[in-house]
Structures are given as structure tokens and as C-alpha cells.
Amino acid sequence: MTMRSLALVLATLLSAPLWAEPVEVNGAWVREPIPGRAMSAAFMQLSNPGSADKVLVSARAEWAGNIEIHTHTNDNGVMRMREIESITVPAGGNVSLQPGGLHLMLFNLQLPLNAPLALELCFADGECQTVTADIRGMEGPGMGPGKGGHHRGH
Numbered sequence: 131m132t133m134r135s136l137a138l139v140l141a142t143l144l145s146a147p148l149w150a151e152p153v154e155v156n157g158a159w160v161r162e163p164i165p166g167r168a169m170s171a172a173f174m175q176l177s178n179p180g181s182a183d184k185v186l187v188s189a190r191a192e193w194a195g196n197i198e199i200h201t202h203t204n205d206n207g208v209m210r211m212r213e214i215e216s217i218t219v220p221a222g223g224n225v226s227l228q229p230g231g232l233h234l235m236l237f238n239l240q241l242p243l244n245a246p247l248a249l250e251l252c253f254a255d256g257e258c259q260t261v262t263a264d265i266r267g268m269e270g271p272g273m274g275p276g277k278g279g280h281h282r283g284h
């Protein structure tokens with residue numbers, strides 16, 4: 131076998147869906163807790179390069195006693211949070227966890243928090259992956275619109 135044909139075989143193997151591709155997580159951050167409160171929220175962009183939907187069902191971290199998946203609903207003009215079972219990241223699509231929308235609710239925080247924070251995300255297919263999150267205040271960067279498609283680092 132020539133080097134060229136070996137390279138072709140390897141390229142074919144590497145592009146084959148031998149395992150589910152992990153969800154790509156960008157820009158994960160945790161809102162700096164209000165002083166005296168052991169509670170906060172985490173936000174991030176999830177994108178799914180694979181050909182199967184990925185369903186986020188739970189998250190855990192050493193620095194948080196409990197983490198719930200939350201969304202906001204507009205209840206006659208009043209924004210309320212409620213717990214949901216899961217977040218589906220569609221095949222080839224992406225989902226934003228952002229203030230005012232989907233988020234991970236963090237309870238029983240071990241204060242003070244120190245970045246980078248390791249956060250484990252677990253999916254319905256049993257796969258878990260660890261991401262790292264920064265800590266940002268309410269006025270932190272990246273909360274405004276218009277940053278779509280700009281991925282900084284991996």
C-alpha cells in the first residue's frame with residue numbers, strides 16, 4: 131500500500147461516524163453570584179456537528195451542590211424561570227443558553243468560586259463531557275447581540 135492510499139484510508143476512517151461526535155461548547159460562563167447568595171446560573175453556546183440529536187439531561191460540578199436545567203417563560207409579561215427535563219441540540223444545529231432564556235441553574239455553590247470552573251454536561255445517550263467556564267459579572271462582555279459565529283478558541 132502506498133503512502134497516498136494509506137492516507138486515503140485513514141481519511142475515510144476518520145470521517146466515518148465511528149462514535150457520536152461530541153457537542154461543541156463555546157463561551158461557557160457562570161454569572162458571579164450576588165454576595166451572600168450561594169446560587170447562580172451558567173450560560174454557553176452548544177452546537178451539534180453530528181448527525182443525531184443530542185439531548186442534555188443533566189449537569190454536575192464539584193463546586194455546586196445541585197444543578198437544574200431551567201428556561202424562562204413569559205407569563206403575561208412577567209418572566210419566570212422554571213425547571214425543564216432536558217435541552218435538545220438538534221443534529222447540525224445549535225442552542226444558546228443565555229440570560230433571559232435557557233440556563234443551568236446552580237445551587238449550593240461552594241464560595242468563593244474560582245475560574246476556570248469545570249462543569250460536566252451529560253447527555254441522554256449516556257455520554258458526558260467536561261467544559262470549563264469563566265466567571266463574569268452582570269455587566270460582563272459577550273452579553274450583547276451581534277457576536278454570532280465568532281468563535282474564540284476551542
Ligand SMILES: [Cu+2]
Pocket residue numbers: 171200201211212233234235
Ligand atoms: Cu433558573
